[in-house]
Amino acid sequence: MASKVTTTQSIDLARARKNTRKERWQSFWSVMTQNKAAMVGAVIIGAYLLMMLIAPILAPFDPYDISLEDKLTPPSMEHWMGTDDKGRDILSRILYGSRLSIGVGFASVLFGAFFGITLGLIAGYYGKWVDTIISRVLDIMLAFPGILLALAIISALGPGLINVTIAVGVFSIPLFARIVRGSTMEVKKLEYIDAIRTIGANDFIIIFRHILPNVMSPIIVQGSMRLATAILSAAGLSFLGLGAQPPSPEWGAMLSSGRDFLFSAPYMAIFPGLMISILVLGFNLFGDGLRDALDPKLKK
Amino acid sequence: MFLFIAKRLVQIIPVILGVTLVVFLIMQMVPGDPAAILAGEGASQDTIEQYREDLGLNRPIAEQYLTYVGNVFQGDFGNSLKNKQPVLDEILLRLPITMELAFYSILITVVLGLAAGIISAVKPYSIRDVSVMVVALLGISLPSFWLGLLLMYLFSVKLQWLPVAGWDGPANIILPAVTLGVGGAAIVARMTRSSMLDVIGQDYIRTARAKGLKEHFVIYKHALRNALIPVITVVGLQFGSLLGGTVLVESVFAINGLGRMIVDAIRTRDLPMVQGGVLVASLVFVFVNLLVDVLYRAVNKRIDLN
Amino acid sequence: MSKEVVLQVKNLKTHFTTSKGIAKAVDGVDFTLHKGETLGIVGESGCGKSITSLSLLRLIPSPPGKIVAGEILLNNKDIVKMKEEELRKVRGNQLSMIFQEPMTSLNPIIPVGEQIAETIRLHQRLPRKKAWQKAVDLLELVGLPSPEKRAKQEPFQLSGGMRQRVMIAMALACTPEVLIADEPTTALDVTIQAQILELMKDLQRQIGMSIIFITHDLGVVAEVCDQVAVMYAGQVVEHRNAKDLFKTPLHPYTQGLLKSLPNIHENQEVLQTIEGSVPSPYDYPIGCRFADRCPHAKEICREEAPELLETENENTKVRCFMHTEKWNSIRQEGELVCP
Numbered sequence: 031m032a033s034k035v036t037t038t039q040s041i042d043l044a045r046a047r048k049n050t051r052k053e054r055w056q057s058f059w060s061v062m063t064q065n066k067a068a069m070v071g072a073v074i075i076g077a078y079l080l081m082m083l084i085a086p087i088l089a090p091f092d093p094y095d096i097s098l099e100d101k102l103t104p105p106s107m108e109h110w111m112g113t114d115d116k117g118r119d120i121l122s123r124i125l126y127g128s129r130l131s132i133g134v135g136f137a138s139v140l141f142g143a144f145f146g147i148t149l150g151l152i153a154g155y156y157g158k159w160v161d162t163i164i165s166r167v168l169d170i171m172l173a174f175p176g177i178l179l180a181l182a183i184i185s186a187l188g189p190g191l192i193n194v195t196i197a198v199g200v201f202s203i204p205l206f207a208r209i210v211r212g213s214t215m216e217v218k219k220l221e222y223i224d225a226i227r228t229i230g231a232n233d234f235i236i237i238f239r240h241i242l243p244n245v246m247s248p249i250i251v252q253g254s255m256r257l258a259t260a261i262l263s264a265a266g267l268s269f270l271g272l273g274a275q276p277p278s279p280e281w282g283a284m285l286s287s288g289r290d291f292l293f294s295a296p297y298m299a300i301f302p303g304l305m306i307s308i309l310v311l312g313f314n315l316f317g318d319g320l321r322d323a324l325d326p327k328l329k330k
Numbered sequence: 331m332f333l334f335i336a337k338r339l340v341q342i343i344p345v346i347l348g349v350t351l352v353v354f355l356i357m358q359m360v361p362g363d364p365a366a367i368l369a370g371e372g373a374s375q376d377t378i379e380q381y382r383e384d385l386g387l388n389r390p391i392a393e394q395y396l397t398y399v400g401n402v403f404q405g406d407f408g409n410s411l412k413n414k415q416p417v418l419d420e421i422l423l424r425l426p427i428t429m430e431l432a433f434y435s436i437l438i439t440v441v442l443g444l445a446a447g448i449i450s451a452v453k454p455y456s457i458r459d460v461s462v463m464v465v466a467l468l469g470i471s472l473p474s475f476w477l478g479l480l481l482m483y484l485f486s487v488k489l490q491w492l493p494v495a496g497w498d499g500p501a502n503i504i505l506p507a508v509t510l511g512v513g514g515a516a517i518v519a520r521m522t523r524s525s526m527l528d529v530i531g532q533d534y535i536r537t538a539r540a541k542g543l544k545e546h547f548v549i550y551k552h553a554l555r556n557a558l559i560p561v562i563t564v565v566g567l568q569f570g571s572l573l574g575g576t577v578l579v580e581s582v583f584a585i586n587g588l589g590r591m592i593v594d595a596i597r598t599r600d601l602p603m604v605q606g607g608v609l610v611a612s613l614v615f616v617f618v619n620l621l622v623d624v625l626y627r628a629v630n631k632r633i634d635l636n
Numbered sequence: 637m638s639k640e641v642v643l644q645v646k647n648l649k650t651h652f653t654t655s656k657g658i659a660k661a662v663d664g665v666d667f668t669l670h671k672g673e674t675l676g677i678v679g680e681s682g683c684g685k686s687i688t689s690l691s692l693l694r695l696i697p698s699p700p701g702k703i704v705a706g707e708i709l710l711n712n713k714d715i716v717k718m719k720e721e722e723l724r725k726v727r728g729n730q731l732s733m734i735f736q737e738p739m740t741s742l743n744p745i746i747p748v749g750e751q752i753a754e755t756i757r758l759h760q761r762l763p764r765k766k767a768w769q770k771a772v773d774l775l776e777l778v779g780l781p782s783p784e785k786r787a788k789q790e791p792f793q794l795s796g797g798m799r800q801r802v803m804i805a806m807a808l809a810c811t812p813e814v815l816i817a818d819e820p821t822t823a824l825d826v827t828i829q830a831q832i833l834e835l836m837k838d839l840q841r842q843i844g845m846s847i848i849f850i851t852h853d854l855g856v857v858a859e860v861c862d863q864v865a866v867m868y869a870g871q872v873v874e875h876r877n878a879k880d881l882f883k884t885p886l887h888p889y890t891q892g893l894l895k896s897l898p899n900i901h902e903n904q905e906v907l908q909t910i911e912g913s914v915p916s917p918y919d920y921p922i923g924c925r926f927a928d929r930c931p932h933a934k935e936i937c938r939e940e941a942p943e944l945l946e947t948e949n950e951n952t953k954v955r956c957f958m959h960t961e962k963w964n965s966i967r968q969e970g971e972l973v974c975p
């Protein structure tokens with residue numbers, strides 16, 4: 031009888047948490063919209079996403095169309111960003127390339143987030159030896175400096191954009207897993223989780239209906255920050271010739287071919303790099319704002 | 331303290347074993363027959379079988395791994411597929427170059443980052459602070475390979491102040507070290523600023539002011555030293571991304587360091603070379619982290635109690 | 637009774653501008669401190685005691701805080717108007733402070749001896765060695781066992797009581813004219829509390845300084861203070877000799893406070909507490925700030941704010957209409973008004 035009372039109380043508590051979640055969302059929204067930097071970031075990201083979608087409409091030329099008599103023309107009214115060594119219009123290539131560069135970034139973060147969140151939930155929820163094993167594996171993944179783990183993976187899988195996506199994604203796994211593991215452990219301790227268990231919820235329901243929504247905000251913050259790094263790393267690998275291959279208009283690959291013409295046609299390297307920088311800046315601005323809005327602890 | 335170091339040393343053994351395992355598995359993940367790959371393209375069936383026998387590739391995987399670890403600890407990283415020379419020789423040639431680059435870069439990261447962070451924190455929300463933080467935000471957003479090209483274009487091509495590429499003298503070090511260091515400097519600056527602001531709000535800073543100390547004493551003697559403690563950890567982590575970054579920057583500036591060696595080896599599918607390079611770079615990072623831990627501990631003796 | 641005045645505070649107002657509005661944490665505080673005397677400042681938590689004491693040294697975190705009005709006259713010089721340079725010479729030298737939080741008020745990574753010695757070097761221009769020796773002497777004076785050894789230690793190696801002794805030694809380093817002690821003992825356990833209080837009284841006798849003693853423990857006030865200023869909602873409501881105050885409290889709030897003290901003579905069983913709650917510093921009523929909790933409140937109390945006025949007794953000030961001449965001619969609240 032006594033346990034029944036506490037159970038229903040705790041379920042009310044669960045409901046109350048849902049409501050506070052709504053309130054939190056509202057306060058999050060107001061903090062975000064008040065944060066000018068975050069808004070600038072959101073606008074930048076929005077613009078890029080739009081560019082991805084309507085690239086064919088915007089592009090004045092075919093990105094793959096070689097016309098050697100027009101090669102290496104500096105920016106002009108006709109070719110706003112000039113043409114490359116094969117006479118292709120750089121602006122059009124950049125517009126089309128957005129699909130590759132941004133797409134790889136999102137895909138790799140989704141990949142890393144999926145496995146990272148799963149591992150983190152399992153480690154945090156089950157604890158004990160499961161946690162020990164998963165945590166050790168994560169430690170080892172973090173022991174590789176920077177993009178070297180990605181390089182190692184590419185060396186095994188071979189170059190290519192898909193392999194770059196996987197390699198960069200793997201690198202994100204431990205970062206998501208760590209955050210989720212910590213938050214899961216905290217949420218698991220809350221008493222309403224026990225109460226839900228006593229009324230018959232199984233692990234699956236508890237994890238996905240009750241724990242996951244509660245660890246969402248750190249995941250989102252991390253995701254936004256990771257997108258910036260993932261886009262940078264993927265472009266870097268393509269720059270090294272390990273990702274997208276010519277004639278792909280992926281920005282890192284474009285930058286790489288532009289490097290050979292740094293003396294005669296610097297614009298070939300300048301524009302793709304500028305595009306990457308502005309996008310990454312957008313994600314960083316947005317990520318900073320998100321962190322302030324979602325994590326009041328970190329706010330100054 | 332001695333006990334602490336000993337304990338940490340023991341703790342990193344599984345990490346090192348894990349790293350070697352991952353590096354070992356690279357070879358296993360490669361599609362195709364490892365013996366054929368190691369024998370090189372166009373090798374005859376006999377040669378391949380000979381390789382399989384010599385390298386023990388016909389034995390169980392666990393045994394192969396143990397042999398690999400054993401060899402690595404004896405300094406045998408295998409031979410390059412390209413020139414059949416020991417991988418270790420090549421690494422020993424390249425590592426000092428990369429370490430030198432990393433040293434100057436981390437110097438820039440720390441000095442520039444701390445200076446910028448302090449300048450910002452002393453007058454928060456001033457024009458000075460906002461501009462420093464905007465620059466720092468740019469610093470973490472620019473791809474290093476692009477920044478490297480821009481600097482090269484500006485200082486080597488246009489102004490002709492500095493050499494374009496190579497690794498022959500001090501002038502060659504400047505651009506790559508700056509390129510590699512600024513990203514970390516931006517992160518250290520942001521961290522230093524927030525840590526300083528945190529410390530400046532502490533009770534003991536109020537005490538220092540209540541004693542009548544001059545503001546710069548309050549900042550440098552009382553606040554900065556405390557604020558630096560969390561920054562140490564960030565610098566340690568930064569060293570990791572910096573090591574990874576050498577791969578890109580060495581390629582941009584045509585420096586024959588370890589990073590470029592790894593990239594070239596991936597391009598030519600020289601797997602033992604890749605394995606050796608990645609393994610050594612990771613070991614360096616593991617030991618730098620250990621060093622940072624010890625340093626952190628030394629500055630922050632209070633952890634003793636907790 | 638014409639003792640020399642060391643410190644006089646007039647109409648001090650310290651406000652905080654926050655997103656919720658303006659918090660008038662200190663809103664018109666007046667008191668006088670005489671040479672060699674101990675003035676107790678008492679009041680409930682949040683009434684503005686700490687902010688008052690921090691204002692005296694201009695240590696209010698700004699933003700959000702700011703001294704918006706008033707004078708703080710130390711030997712007739714106004715601290716509010718001092719330049720940074722001048723202010724630094726006062727801080728830790730003529731006017732020093734012991735903080736409410738002994739655990740966090742010492743720098744965690746600097747040896748405690750050095751934290752004392754640096755003050756001495758700063759204000760007395762002593763060479764390093766002499767300053768260190770003096771710091772060790774001070775630690776001995778405040779009763780820290782094996783001071784030589786302790787001086788070299790960092791705060792985490794010391795207990796709370798020892799840290800508070802270090803704070804006291806630090807505050808006394810330059811023999812200040814005025815020592816402000818903000819609840820120096822609340823964070824400590826009872827036996828150590830008594831030792832620290834004893835120590836402070838002792839040192840006061842030796843050095844001849846004046847003390848502002850902030851506390852919400854009336855028992856301690858009775859023990860150590862000559863004068864008392866009772867604070868309520870950012871203002872002083874009663875300011876007078878401690879003995880008189882305990883004998884015949886004038887302000888209804890003081891009366892309430894004293895009733896809530898365990899009284900041995902009357903053998904009270906249940907402690908009385910004052911009902912109701914303190915008004916928010918963001919939104920004080922226009923009238924008397926105590927009106928909602930006051931058993932004597934009349935209509936005028938809600939319409940007009942009482943001032944801190946001297947009564948017929950010299951050196952006795954109270955902020956209450958009950959002690960003005962017009963009080964008796966005013967009708968009680970709720971009394972029927974005859975046409």
Ligand SMILES: Nc1ncnc2c1ncn2[C@@H]1O[C@H](COP(=O)(O)OP(=O)(O)OP(=O)(O)O)[C@@H](O)[C@H]1O
Binds near residue numbers: 736
């Ligand atoms: N930084 C701040 N921002 C806004 N309001 C503040 C700030 N600091 C203090 N206050 C307000 O000032 C009021 C007085 O605080 P103060 O610390 O002086 O109380 P106190 O009398 O010392 O209480 P206690 O006995 O608990 O130490 C508080 O009610 C608080 O609302």
Ligand code: SF4
Binds near residue numbers: 889928937958
């Ligand atoms: S002024 Fe009126 S309300 Fe205020 S304390 Fe005096 S009697 Fe009470």
Ligand SMILES: [Mg+2]
Binds near residue numbers: 818
């Ligand atoms: Mg206080």
